[in-house]
Amino acid sequence: MSMPSAEINTESLTKDALSSGKHVFVPYIYKPKQPRQDNLPVSIMDMLQLASEDDYASLQPDKWGIPSIPKETVPSRTNSFGGKDLTDGDAPAPDAAGLDVILMPCMAFDQDLNRLGHGKGYYDNFLTRYCSGKTADGLNRKKPFLGMYRRLFSIFPMTTLPSDHKKL
Secondary structure, eight states: OOOTTTSOOOHHHHHHHHHTTOOEEEEEEEOOSSOOSSOOOSSEEEEEEEOOHHHHHTOEEOTTSOEEOOGGGGGGSBBTTSSBSOOTTOOOOTTOOOOSEEEEEOSEEOTTOOEEOSSSOHHHHHHHHHHHSBOTTSOBOOOOEEEEEOSSOOSSOOOOOOTTGGGO
16 A cells, blocks of 8 residues: 555555455554553554455545555454454464565665654554564564665665664
8 A cells, every 4th residue: 555645656566466366465553452561652553454456446545545444344354463353462373374575665775674664663563563473383473575665766875774763
């Protein structure tokens, strides 16, 4: 899913993946039901599965113009952590299949793929929760391939992001 005015359009990629039989999960931002003590932000992001091309076509734009999953369909959707509905900030189930690739927007990234996002930390928090889970055999969950995209490319190469890059 992409913000129409600030990010590259991912519509054809999403449609192609769905028509090829791929499992496509899209971001869904919400406030957890219970306050958490493990430093979760007020709002968090889960990845919920799209059922089909028709399901994708039925998404409605949110306040940023991003096609979004209707709230009333969330309980019946598969999440990327191995269950149905929202995770409420929990880590993935040990038997969760996992994600192969995550495409995420960014303002900039350096040669080591350190990412400067849009400032809310949704993807960073999601990746931390995702990677904190263990697999069924007790191993650390493998980080998916991260594909980062931005709309405009800088003229000057950025070799390293500042160490406190979340506050830029």
